Amino acid sequence: MRKGFLTLNSREEAKLSARRSKGHRVTIHDLARIAGVSVSTVSKALNGNGRMAADTRERIKSLAAEIGFRPNALARGLLSNRSFTVGLLTNDTYGRFTLPVMAGISEALVDHGVSVFLCAIEDDPELGKVHVDAMLDKQVDGIIATGKRVDRSLPVDLAGLPVPVVYAFTEGEAGSVTLTADDRHGARLATEWLQRIGRKRLVHITGPREFASAVERAEAFREVAGSAAPVLHGVWSEAWGHAAVDRLWNEGGGKPDGIFCGNDQIARGVVDALRERGAKVPEDVSVIGFDNWEIMAAQTRPPLTTVDMNLKELGREAGLMVLALAEGRTVEPGLRKLPCKLVIRESCGGGDRRD
Amino acid sequence: MRKGFLTLNSREEAKLSARRSKGHRVTIHDLARIAGVSVSTVSKALNGNGRMAADTRERIKSLAAEIGFRPNALARGLLSNRSFTVGLLTNDTYGRFTLPVMAGISEALVDHGVSVFLCAIEDDPELGKVHVDAMLDKQVDGIIATGKRVDRSLPVDLAGLPVPVVYAFTEGEAGSVTLTADDRHGARLATEWLQRIGRKRLVHITGPREFASAVERAEAFREVAGSAAPVLHGVWSEAWGHAAVDRLWNEGGGKPDGIFCGNDQIARGVVDALRERGAKVPEDVSVIGFDNWEIMAAQTRPPLTTVDMNLKELGREAGLMVLALAEGRTVEPGLRKLPCKLVIRESCGGGDRRD
DNA sequence: TTTTCTTGAGAAAACCTTTTCTCATATTGA
DNA sequence: TCAATATGAGAAAAGGTTTTCTCAAGAAAA
The missing domain is CATH 1.10.260.40 (lambda repressor-like DNA-binding domains)
Incomplete structure (x- = not known):
């Protein structure tokens, strides 16, 4: 009945x-x-x-x-020892780097019923500890650390925690699982592309030597362009891009016909400076940026050809890795570098040569 | 013993x-x-x-x-019916608006032992529902919705949820608790400042009429500058700022000596265009931006005087509000507009007149 | 008809913490 | 010395779910 x-x-x-x-x-x-x-x-x-x-x-x-x-996930978690949450620790609240990383993580994990705690800790160790403790109390299944610089670690010690930790786009301790973009690969992509479209006299204008990224990209640039190819280190700003062009054009010698820039802001400064000097981009000089920061790269005249670090993909990978670790699967420790991709717009010409 | x-x-x-x-x-x-x-x-x-x-x-x-x-917070939450977590729903993963909002929320809540779930839902209603369900399963104490446009709502219905909801910088349903920046106030601040430093012929260059923000700012501008003061609607881009100046200078009539721009990108285009035409900023023309988007405002030559919407503060308030609601305290429903502040840099001159 | 097996479903314990109730002991007052 | 009170600490239940164990009833076999 x-x-x-x-x-x-x-x-x-x-x-x-x-x-x-x-x-x-x-x-x-x-x-x-x-x-x-x-x-x-x-x-x-x-x-x-x-x-x-x-x-x-x-x-x-x-x-x-x-x-x-x-x-009720609380009751479930209590029993299963799995909360289906992970913590995301970042010191780059305003930055354009960690945003796509975060989006990738969130996107990858939501499919597995996992929610992500966002912890913005700035550079405050106290705050970092408070956040980590709060997350541990909430029995997170794992923690992802991310930051604004690949060669700096967060101001908080994550070693020896009772949950797995994955580092994405920030430095982890020895033996940890770390994911970053392959700066060398990105630089090679850019430099080879300049050569492929027929540029001979290449220059690299980039950020400070203190940044591992800047150094690695510069090394890769020289491996491809030749060890004598000039590299100009400065700061990561538009103004520096501008100034670097001034320097190149004021000193004697042959002018470059291909400029690989350390980021899109520098590239923008370079493009502006070239225009002011009457050098046409891309007819006379090809310019390539780095980061594919949409709002900068797409609004430059002409829109920038640039290297994309696939940060969202990096985030996704990081998410899947903590998940794997949380579920007891093993993940090979060490630094894994994810490939970059070239985004062709108009600042290089040669778009038709793509293959 | x-x-x-x-x-x-x-x-x-x-x-x-x-x-x-x-x-x-x-x-x-x-x-x-x-x-x-x-x-x-x-x-x-x-x-x-x-x-x-x-x-x-x-x-x-x-x-x-x-x-x-x-x-163990899970056990505690099970008993107390409070998980000490709140969910943050956003469709503006890459945006510069929601970042400070998020940071403010996180900052305000961590002091109360509350952790924040970050849910990036893009504009996907399905994804939105998945995230909301996941959060409800996890017994969040409340939800904060935030987005990239004040006059658009998220693609997910948050009415009738068993937890309190606060809307920050996005449109909520009728009778909800909503927080935004006071666009009119910001516009008044900017326009009055231009007048105060002696500018007489004011123009407002801004984004599309479809944006409530653009319309409100324009109205406030005219209230202060006079109903005949010109308002040019376009898009939110640098290129439009550039083009607007071209238009103003090519058509006959008196040139403006004070330009209030709808955002920092437009302001940047305006400043560049003025320089190209030989008009000096700030000597000949004062320019004010909107948003105080550091990386744009500070790198423009000269650095932009601009309106800051206090988004971090807005986030903090939103955080405290969900918390209050979660604890059973009552919060007056309705739309609350938070004041803006003027950030004085160099694109207006008159910095010494500040008081 | 009796025995064995299969199937379906319930009882109870476990996860970890908090809170209320109860009880034993010590202390005070008469 | 006895009763009444104050104090300190433990027992047990509750919160919502999952899992293991147990058991009853029906079906098949003898």
Whole structure:
């Protein structure tokens, strides 16, 4: 007689809405009562465990859907030792680097039912500790550390934590799992492209020598362009790009016909300076940027051809890695460098040569 | 005999590290065993509840600190119906607007032991629902919705959720708690400043009419500058700023001596165009931007005087508001507009007139 | 008809913490 | 010395879910 009915009778409905309006969520007990079975049966029905009559299972499932039952993750986590949350620690709140990384992480993990705690710690070790403790209290399954510089670590010690840690775009301790963009690869891509479209006299204008990224890109540039190719170190700004062009054009000697810049801001300064001097981009000089910072690269006249570090992909990978570690799967430790890609716009010409 | 000892004996230490190495965290039961009291006593000691001998309390407290006991937030939340988490929903993953908002939220809430779930939903209603469900499963105490446009709502319905919702810098449903920057106030600040430093012929160059922000700022501009003052609507780009100046200078009539721009990118285009035409900034023309987007405003030559929307503060307020609602305190519903502030740099001159 | 096996479903424990209630002991007053 | 009170600490329940174990009933075999 009980079997087969699907809609709730009015008494049950009344009870349910009474509970709901008191701020209570629907629990597995409510569902069990309504279905006329025990909570264990409900649990097994919904999770596909245990032996049971197929129609019982189906009946419970559709009833659960009908009243919108969703298991309390806190209770579940308490039992399973898995909270289905991970923490994301960053000291780059305003930065354009970590944003795509974060987006990638969030995107990769939501498919696995994992939510991400965002912890903006600036450069404050105290704040870092507070956040880490708060996350550990909440039983995060793992932590991802990310920052604004590949060669600096966060102001907080994550070694020896009771949960796995993955470092993305920031320096991790020895033996840790770390992910960054392959700066050398990006620089090679850019330099080879300049050569491929016929540029001979290449120059690299980039940021300070103190940045590992700047150094690595410069080394890779010289490996491709030749060890005598000039590299100008400065700061990461538009103004420096401008000034560097002034310097190149004021000193004697042959002018470059291809300029690889350490970031899009420098490239923008370079393009502006070239225009002011009457050098046409890309007809006379090809310019390549780095970062593919849309709002900068796309608004420059002409729009910048630039190197994209695939940061979203990097985030996605990092997310999947903590997840793997959290589930007890092993992940090979060490530094993994993800390849970059070249985004062709108009500041180089040669777009038709792409293949 | 038991009383007064502080350091663990070796047997207890061994047991503890055995548990820890098996991936188990220290529980209140461990602590109780070590302290030689019951779990209830420990709980009461640490939470300052119940009656108990002062030295018992102290002994337990220092023991807890020594072994690093921290209560499991999942268990706590299960009991108290408070998870000390809130969800942050955003469709502006890359945007410069929501970043400071997020930072403000995180900063305000960490002090209250509350962690923030970051949910990047782009403009995907499906993804939005997945995230919201995941958060509700995790028993978030509240949700903050934020986006890239004040006059658009997120692609997900947050009405009727069993937790409080606060909207920050995005449109909420009727009767909701919503926080935005006061565009009119910002525009007034800028326009009045131009007048104050002696500019008479003011122009406003801004974004599309479809943006409520653009319209409100334009209205406020005209209230201050006079209803005949020209307003040029275009897009939010540097190129448009450039083009707008071309238009103004090519058509006959008096040239403006003060230009209020709808955002920093437009301002940058305006400044560049003026320089190209030989008009000096700020000597001949004063230019004001909007947004105080550091990387744009500070790198423009000369650095931009601009309106700051106090987005971090807005985030902080939003955070405190969900918290209040989560704790059952009432918050007056409706749209609250937070004041802006003027950031004086060099594109206006008159910096010394500040008071 | 009796025995064995299969199937379906429930009872109870476990996860960790907090809180209320209860109880034993020590202290005070008569 | 006895009763009444104050004090300190433990037992147990609760919160929501999952999992293991147990058990009853029906079906098949003898």
